[in-house]
Amino acid sequence: MGRKLDPTRKEKRGPGRKARKQRGAEVELARFLPPEPESGRKKLSSHGRKRAAKRRLGAGSAPAGRKPLGGGRESVAGQTAHGQSGISDGNSKQLALVKAKKILSKGNNVELSSDGEVEEAIWEMEEEEEDGSSEDMVDDYGASSSGEEELLPIERAALKQKSDRGGLSEDDSEEEEEEEAVEEASRQKMGQKEEETDLQLNLDVDEPFKLPTNEQIEREDILFISEPPDLHIIHQRIKGNMEVLQDFAVKREEGRTRQEYLALLRRDMAAYYSYSDFLLMKLMDIFPLPELINFLEANEVPRPVTIRTNTLKTRRRDLAQALINRGVNLDPLGKWSKTGLVIYDSSVPIGATPEYLAGHYMLQGASSLLPVMALAPQENEHILDMCCAPGGKTSYIAQLMKNTGMILANDSNAERLRSVVGNLHRLGVTNAVVSNCDGRQFPKVLGGFDRVLLDAPCSGTGVISKDPAVKTNKDEKDILRCAHLQKELILSAIDSVNAASETGGYIVYCTCSIMVEENEWVVDYALKKRNVRLVATGLDFGKEGFTRFKDRRFHPSLKSTRRFYPHTHNMDGFFIAKFKKFSNAIPQAQKEAAALSTVPDTVTEPQPKKKKLEGSKIDQEQKPPQPALKKRRSLQAQRRPLK
Amino acid sequence: MRPLTEAETRSVFEKLGRYIGENIQLLVDRPDGTYCFRLHRDRVYYLSEKLLKVAASIPRDNLVSLGTCFGKFTKSQKFRLSVTALDFLAPYAKYKVWVKPGSEQSFLYGNHVLKSGLGRITENTAQYQGVVVYSMADVPLGFGVAAKSTQECRKVDPMAIVVFHQADVGEYVRNEDTLT
Numbered sequence: 112m113g114r115k116l117d118p119t120r121k122e123k124r125g126p127g128r129k130a131r132k133q134r135g136a137e138v139e140l141a142r143f144l145p146p147e148p149e150s151g152r153k154k155l156s157s158h159g160r161k162r163a164a165k166r167r168l169g170a171g172s173a174p175a176g177r178k179p180l181g182g183g184r185e186s187v188a189g190q191t192a193h194g195q196s197g198i199s200d201g202n203s204k205q206l207a208l209v210k211a212k213k214i215l216s217k218g219n220n221v222e223l224s225s226d227g228e229v230e231e232a233i234w235e236m237e238e239e240e241e242d243g244s245s246e247d248m249v250d251d252y253g254a255s256s257s258g259e260e261e262l263l264p265i266e267r268a269a270l271k272q273k274s275d276r277g278g279l280s281e282d283d284s285e286e287e288e289e290e291e292a293v294e295e296a297s298r299q300k301m302g303q304k305e306e307e308t309d310l311q312l313n314l315d316v317d318e319p320f321k322l323p324t325n326e327q328i329e330r331e332d333i334l335f336i337s338e339p340p341d342l343h344i345i346h347q348r349i350k351g352n353m354e355v356l357q358d359f360a361v362k363r364e365e366g367r368t369r370q371e372y373l374a375l376l377r378r379d380m381a382a383y384y385s386y387s388d389f390l391l392m393k394l395m396d397i398f399p400l401p402e403l404i405n406f407l408e409a410n411e412v413p414r415p416v417t418i419r420t421n422t423l424k425t426r427r428r429d430l431a432q433a434l435i436n437r438g439v440n441l442d443p444l445g446k447w448s449k450t451g452l453v454i455y456d457s458s459v460p461i462g463a464t465p466e467y468l469a470g471h472y473m474l475q476g477a478s479s480l481l482p483v484m485a486l487a488p489q490e491n492e493h494i495l496d497m498c499c500a501p502g503g504k505t506s507y508i509a510q511l512m513k514n515t516g517m518i519l520a521n522d523s524n525a526e527r528l529r530s531v532v533g534n535l536h537r538l539g540v541t542n543a544v545v546s547n548c549d550g551r552q553f554p555k556v557l558g559g560f561d562r563v564l565l566d567a568p569c570s571g572t573g574v575i576s577k578d579p580a581v582k583t584n585k586d587e588k589d590i591l592r593c594a595h596l597q598k599e600l601i602l603s604a605i606d607s608v609n610a611a612s613e614t615g616g617y618i619v620y621c622t623c624s625i626m627v628e629e630n631e632w633v634v635d636y637a638l639k640k641r642n643v644r645l646v647a648t649g650l651d652f653g654k655e656g657f658t659r660f661k662d663r664r665f666h667p668s669l670k671s672t673r674r675f676y677p678h679t680h681n682m683d684g685f686f687i688a689k690f691k692k693f694s695n696a697i698p699q700a701q702k703e704a705a706a707l708s709t710v711p712d713t714v715t716e717p718q719p720k721k722k723k724l725e726g727s728k729i730d731q732e733q734k735p736p737q738p739a740l741k742k743r744r745s746l747q748a749q750r751r752p753l754k
Numbered sequence: 755m756r757p758l759t760e761a762e763t764r765s766v767f768e769k770l771g772r773y774i775g776e777n778i779q780l781l782v783d784r785p786d787g788t789y790c791f792r793l794h795r796d797r798v799y800y801l802s803e804k805l806l807k808v809a810a811s812i813p814r815d816n817l818v819s820l821g822t823c824f825g826k827f828t829k830s831q832k833f834r835l836s837v838t839a840l841d842f843l844a845p846y847a848k849y850k851v852w853v854k855p856g857s858e859q860s861f862l863y864g865n866h867v868l869k870s871g872l873g874r875i876t877e878n879t880a881q882y883q884g885v886v887v888y889s890m891a892d893v894p895l896g897f898g899v900a901a902k903s904t905q906e907c908r909k910v911d912p913m914a915i916v917v918f919h920q921a922d923v924g925e926y927v928r929n930e931d932t933l934t
Contacts, residue, residue, distance in 0.1 A: 465889060
């Protein structure tokens with residue numbers, strides 16, 4: 112029996128008793144395995160490096176091309192064996208790598224501030240100089256770059272460039288394993304691409320970003336099973352691909368379509384950011400490519416913690432002071448909010464301070480403040496919050512109303528209602544009644560409200576940073592199911608409002624999703640089905656909603672809706688729309704048209720005659736409803752009699 | 755939801771009276787309207803009459819909470835005051851106890867208040883008198899029962915209990931599920 116090989120176990124260090132125990136297999140083995148090439152580099156003296164460099168340049172062999180892989184890869188065995196065989200060769204390669212790397216890193220630094228000419232000059236300098244000055248450079252950078260485990264892509268690319276110029280780019284292929292050839296090829300092209308874009312050379316592009324052939328992609332797929340992909344390579348490939356797609360006419364490869372580039376980009380992004388292909392396709396429809404990268408990156412990082420002051424019990428100033436005394440680092444949220452505070456860091460748990468327990472503030476995302484600000488509840492109104500859990504928005508409504516009037520806080524999930532009750536009691540809200548009904552039962556349960564807030568259940572694609580599982584577990588069916596539920600809820604919400612209310616008549620619809628199917632589509636549906644119109648939300652920041660999307664055209668007033676994104680506003684993805692109901696009547700003609708369109712399903716003989724009669728009836732009733740609908744239904748009506 | 759019976763009203767008022775004395779009238783007749791108590795699923799709720807209409811139209815099975823919950827009746831019909839009533843007891847409390855910052859946390863975890871943690875106490879508090887517990891910043895933390903009268907508190911040793919814990923705001927986090 113031996114100790115189990117457990118790479119995650121850390122060994123104890125230091126003077127204690129446990130450090131003196133025999134270390135596990137992984138540590139013992141490491142002592143017997145040949146050292147990695149990087150460690151080999153450190154052992155050479157400057158004189159040795161000089162000699163090796165002379166040797167290398169004299170021989171003109173292809174070590175430089177090969178070594179980047181050795182540097183960049185984590186897999187040790189093949190490379191180390193390779194490095195250890197043939198002492199002088201191995202050394203020279205390592206030396207060459209080191210020298211080139213260091214010079215290039217210096218080259219990099221220069222390059223950052225100037226253009227490509229300097230870079231070129233340095234390379235030439237490297238070729239010429241084999242005397243002390245290059246040694247000086249090497250020595251200067253000996254400390255820093257010897258610590259590096261892998262080359263920066265730019266350095267690799269430059270090495271590639273040099274080896275290509277030496278005319279020895281393909282020597283290594285037969286020696287390498289299959290996978291490396293694929294990665295090698297793509298990286299080579301990637302490297303070339305990288306070099307070109309990063310350095311902004313005035314040279315002609317030797318090899319632009321080459322799309323890997325389909326066989327290479329398939330090989331990658333097979334190898335994916337044996338070992339996970341190298342994320343670094345994929346990241347480089349994504350960047351290269353984006354560059355090409357930005358300037359497609361110029362940078363494209365002949366014979367490869369844009370679709371192939373897009374397909375590869377999708378695959379790479381799905382692998383790198385762990386998204387399902389479906390979701391990525393949807394996101395590519397919504398965002399232009401550079402913004403998409405920002406969005407995906409923003410979803411990897413959590414949004415800052417924000418709290419909302421409970422003005423029923425304290426003031427923001429006093430609360431901030433009390434929290435600062437406890438050791439919390441905070442700031443006001445922004446000009447647009449008078450009650451929000453953003454927490455940078457804190458020495459005490461924010462959800463358990465005595466101020467929190469006393470109900471002085473509530474932990475709430477910044478984007479959740481917006482729909483209530485849009486709703487703008489007035490004192491002594493009757494408000495309905497249809498999906499209220501966990502109660503943050505409800506309590507904000509109550510504090511804006513100063514505990515007057517009445518709020519009906521409803522949610523269909525009894526488990527989550529407990530947190531609503533807890534929060535409302537803690538924050539000192541007295542004008543709320545909490546109920547556990549399905550939202551679609553309104554207004555049968557109770558109607559005639561002044562304002563309604565509907566924070567509809569959604570797919571959650573705007574809060575991926577809070578719940579990364581959304582990246583993979585949402586598909587077409589989920590989104591359509593959510594959209595269907597949201598359409599039903601919004602109709603119930605609209606019906607529960609009393610349009611004749613003096614101060615109100617408003618409905619605010621919001622979701623924490625960025626999908627057009629759940630947002631603009633639902634709003635558009637409501638506009639068609641009920642006597643409502645969109646009004647300005649009162650939020651002056653945020654992106655406007657879409658008025659057209661792919662093959663759909665929405666009502667132009669959708670410009671007044673607002674979209675918020677994690678990467679532009681640093682808050683959770685959100686969509687807000689505010690309706691005003693101008694009549695309590697439910698448009699009747701639409702209902703009848705809807706009923707009649709189902710009649711053809713029941714096929715009977717006298718049907719054609721019936722259809723004709725009903726068709727004419729529809730013609731008569733076309734005048735009252737809205738013009739946009741009239742056109743569509745008249746087309747339908749005309750179609751039917753012809754059948 | 756139904757109004758309280760005579761017996762129930764008496765027990766509730768008696769309990770409340772232990773903490774706020776005769777100020778109960780202030781709870782019922784408020785400047786912004788009349789408030790009343792209602793019973794729903796063995797819990798006593800305190801709400802304004804405006805809310806009554808709305809609450810009455812919701813089916814009994816779907817109604818979860820109305821206004822503020824003051825406490826609940828146990829199976830043997832005893833009334834137990836809960837921390838959710840603190841906001842209404844605190845302004846009218848007759849006997850108060852202030853707790854030092856060091857033992858604030860201990861009280862919020864549900865422990866009794868010891869003499870070492872006692873900051874201030876109202877004069878002539880009788881033994882077993884209902885008290886409201888505050889922090890030194892005058893933030894209400896909960897309520898309890900005085901274990902010793904004020905005179906005895908001065909004499910007793912630092913490890914003795916001076917206030918029995920009954921309810922504290924820490925329960926919002928500890929017992930979130932059982933509030934309702």
